[in-house]
Amino acid sequence: MARPPVGQINDLTTLANLDENILLEELRYRYGKDQIYTYVGDILVAINPFRDIGIYDKKYSDLYKHGKKSTLPPHLFAIADSAYQSMMGLLPSRDRNQCIVISGESGAGKTESTKLIIKQIIELCKGNTQLEQQILQVNPLLEAFGNAQTLMNDNSSRFGKYLSS
Incomplete structure (x- = not known):
């Protein structure tokens, strides 16, 4: 079977x-086309473009709500x-505990x-105010205690984050 175009x-x-x-060829090509994300199974490979490429606005947020991974x-x-x-139990075949x-x-x-x-x-989680409030309350606290200035990054993380519900 012939390989699809890069x-x-x-x-x-x-x-x-x-x-x-x-x-590397696939990632390099995609990066050159501002396609900074690529799946490798359940892994998402991201390459930082170091500029805004306009893929995080409300339009994209709505597009990926309840979207099917294979169609987007x-x-x-x-x-x-x-x-x-998965966490909300809306995908019954998956574990409710999630880790990214x-x-x-x-x-x-x-x-x-x-x-x-x-x-x-x-x-x-709009409408699930308990979960929304938990996330909103814990993140600034983690950021305040867990970041430090380095030569490479003025706001470098010094820890991992584990959020659970």
Whole structure:
């Protein structure tokens, strides 16, 4: 079977052959087209564009609410939606306990990704004021005690965050 054109696959696990060179080629191509997110199975690979590419506004927030992962381009909001739907028991085949791991080098965008995921989860839980209030109350406290200035980043996180409901 012939390989699809570079950059046309949203989930790289669907490729018949995936090695380091193919992975890097796909990511490089997608990044050049401002497609900064790529799935590798349940993992979302994000490459920080270091500029606003306009994919976090209300239009995108609404698009990924209750969206089906396979029908939409990869996005951080899809991960937030999947975790929220599972946590609320709306996806019966999944565990209600959810964990999103965000990792990368200093300056890679972990803190911004965390803020965007929390923003989307808060948007998703409109009407569930208890969960919304828990998230809103704990995040500023964590930020105040957990960030420090480094040579690479003025607001570098010094900890992991674990939010549970």
